[in-house]
Amino acid sequence: MQILPIFFPLLITSLHAIPRGRRAVRNRNEGDINSLVGVGQYLYQGDIAVVKSRARRAVIRQKHKKWKLPMPYSFDRNFPSRSRQRVLEAMQFWSEKTCVTFHENRYVYPHVSIFEGNGCWSFVGKQPSLREQSLSLERSCTDHTFVVAHEIAHTLGFYHEHARGDRDQFISIDYSNVNPNLTFAFAKESEKQLDHQEAAYEYGSVMHYSVDQFAVNTNRPVIYARDQKFAQAMGNRMRATFQDVSRMNVLYNCHERCANTLNRCQQGGYPAPSDCSQCVCPDGFGGNFCETIEAHSVGQKDNSDCGGVLWASETSQTFYGAVRTRVHSNSVLPTPEHCFWHIRASQGKSIEIQIKNIISPCSMSCSFNALELKLSNFTMTGPRFCCDEHIYNRYSQPKVFQSEGPLAVIGAYARYDYLDFNIEYRAV
Numbered sequence: 001m002q003i004l005p006i007f008f009p010l011l012i013t014s015l016h017a018i019p020r021g022r023r024a025v026r027n028r029n030e031g032d033i034n035s036l037v038g039v040g041q042y043l044y045q046g047d048i049a050v051v052k053s054r055a056r057r058a059v060i061r062q063k064h065k066k067w068k069l070p071m072p073y074s075f076d077r078n079f080p081s082r083s084r085q086r087v088l089e090a091m092q093f094w095s096e097k098t099c100v101t102f103h104e105n106r107y108v109y110p111h112v113s114i115f116e117g118n119g120c121w122s123f124v125g126k127q128p129s130l131r132e133q134s135l136s137l138e139r140s141c142t143d144h145t146f147v148v149a150h151e152i153a154h155t156l157g158f159y160h161e162h163a164r165g166d167r168d169q170f171i172s173i174d175y176s177n178v179n180p181n182l183t184f185a186f187a188k189e190s191e192k193q194l195d196h197q198e199a200a201y202e203y204g205s206v207m208h209y210s211v212d213q214f215a216v217n218t219n220r221p222v223i224y225a226r227d228q229k230f231a232q233a234m235g236n237r238m239r240a241t242f243q244d245v246s247r248m249n250v251l252y253n254c255h256e257r258c259a260n261t262l263n264r265c266q267q268g269g270y271p272a273p274s275d276c277s278q279c280v281c282p283d284g285f286g287g288n289f290c291e292t293i294e295a296h297s298v299g300q301k302d303n304s305d306c307g308g309v310l311w312a313s314e315t316s317q318t319f320y321g322a323v324r325t326r327v328h329s330n331s332v333l334p335t336p337e338h339c340f341w342h343i344r345a346s347q348g349k350s351i352e353i354q355i356k357n358i359i360s361p362c363s364m365s366c367s368f369n370a371l372e373l374k375l376s377n378f379t380m381t382g383p384r385f386c387c388d389e390h391i392y393n394r395y396s397q398p399k400v401f402q403s404e405g406p407l408a409v410i411g412a413y414a415r416y417d418y419l420d421f422n423i424e425y426r427a428v
Helices: 030-037 081-097 145-156 180-186 228-233 242-251 254-258
Strands: 005-008 011-014 071-075 102-104 111-115 120-122 132-137 171-173 223-225 270-272 275-280 308-311 317-324 337-344 351-359 369-374 400-402 407-414 418-427
Touching: 030 120, 030 145, 081 145, 081 242, 120 145, 132 145, 145 242, 223 228, 242 254, 242 275, 254 270, 317 337, 317 407, 337 351, 351 369, 351 407, 369 418, 407 418
Parallel strands: 071 102, 071 111, 111 132, 308 337
Antiparallel strands: 005 011, 120 132, 171 223, 270 275, 317 418, 337 407, 351 400, 351 418, 369 407
């Protein structure tokens, strides 16, 4: 692997200087893995390699740092076959929903060289000074399809959501609980340098770190959502969101491909740049025009408690839902099993929801299993929960949620064991 200079505030090192450490055994994301193997402190914001750092943005602004598509890449000859498959799955995700394409060709320069290094890290955007641009994915990184998708998004030009210059309107950082060697991982970008495409801040972006990322005391948060409903939405690596996909489409001008196509897509969807006759739909919606519910994952085909359409009346009703895996706590699925429900009411009504209980592996960040409520803007991630403590108020009563209109969308995700829940709902 060629030596590439890395420059950070108060830190000058090289890729060869990144030390070898123990392998990550159990992890949630690239930040955890890099901390466990001992490389996080050598990388900008915990997983970004830098040649020169003058202007860093939510997404790159400089045209010369965007890749000419298809993006050329190569696999190191020793890169494991299982890891290759995970990379191809992540690439396929981006290609199906955007105009971004990839082509394996080690004889084109510059190209991205994917290898099994120490930790999960990438440069941001094309680095014109490099003939071979490194993307490191150790084996534990490829346990998670959307950790790989996160690093590929960096390579294509994405920075972290929590590094936006306007982030203080949406989150606060408790630096007293951050590992002292990793405080720079929460560096904030200047508004003058920021290009966030005028997109709303998304707590659930695949580019956002977890509530307790790099915590000294893992029982306390590091990142506090100013809107507390979204505390457990941060750190999502279950799937890249509709907004993540939309930003990629804007970055690479993908919408131009369907400029002459009538947009018949509903719920904020739009024609898919990869096939203008299809729609890119918000999470939870499917069908030809996002007019129906998103299909459940293949592993739930025999689960009668997975998904459906419910009608709310003014009389309270209850339903039980579940998403199940055949994987237990010593392993995780690379992508989650999922189910969706739509609760509908008559026009002019809204829907009141109480989650009575959740039975699932419980964690502060709901990184592996989560129940999601979408109650208003369906193009954005909704509040997520995985523990009873998330759904009860300080008086031990279930919190009451209310949709802004006659539709509520419920999503359930599980990467190991199961997630069961009971919900009470009515039209108001």
